[in-house]
Amino acid sequence: MDCIAKIRRIMARGDITEDDILYDAAVRNLQTMSEATQRLPKELKSAHPGIPWTEISGFRNILVHNYLGDIDPVAIKSVIEEHLYPLELAMHEMLDSSAEKQKVTALREASRRVMERRAGPSHKSGRHRIPL
Known part of the structure; x- marks a missing residue:
């Protein structure tokens, strides 16, 4: 997402077809972004x-x-203008989905720990919980 934001800033600074520095910066960020999508x-x-x-x-x-x-x-x-926005939307959806999955996983783990505490030590430890 950082590369997409950088490309947007580069495009806002000027026309990459007329400025070699902006062009080089855009290409470098496209390389990085493309490589990241492979992973x-x-x-x-x-x-x-x-x-x-x-x-x-x-x-x-x-x-x-x-x-x-x-x-x-x-x-x-042309690639930037036509394809960057749909990719950006997909990346946001992936991040949102991933964040949601992390929340669910964290909640499940927290719930599991609470249930373990309520049940007391496991029988594997050699200790038994004595009900009061």
Whole structure:
């Protein structure tokens, strides 16, 4: 998400098709963002079939290894303008979903600990709880 925010700030500063510094900064952040998407769990990506995950990975390889020689700044600008927002939405949904799962897991763990305390020490410890 940091890369997406940086790309938005870069785009707000000027036209990457006319400024080499902005272009380089945008490409670097696209590389980082594309690489980060490769590390996302498959189950998170499968929940967002509208995002072209394989193409993002291929795009990263093109950017990093510069397979095509000089990459056209207009093409980079087009990718940002057309594809960044849907990816950003998917990432927000993933983060929200992940945060919700973490909350549920934490609640389950807390509940399990409370139940263990109520039940007393386990029989494995060799101690037995004496009901009062």
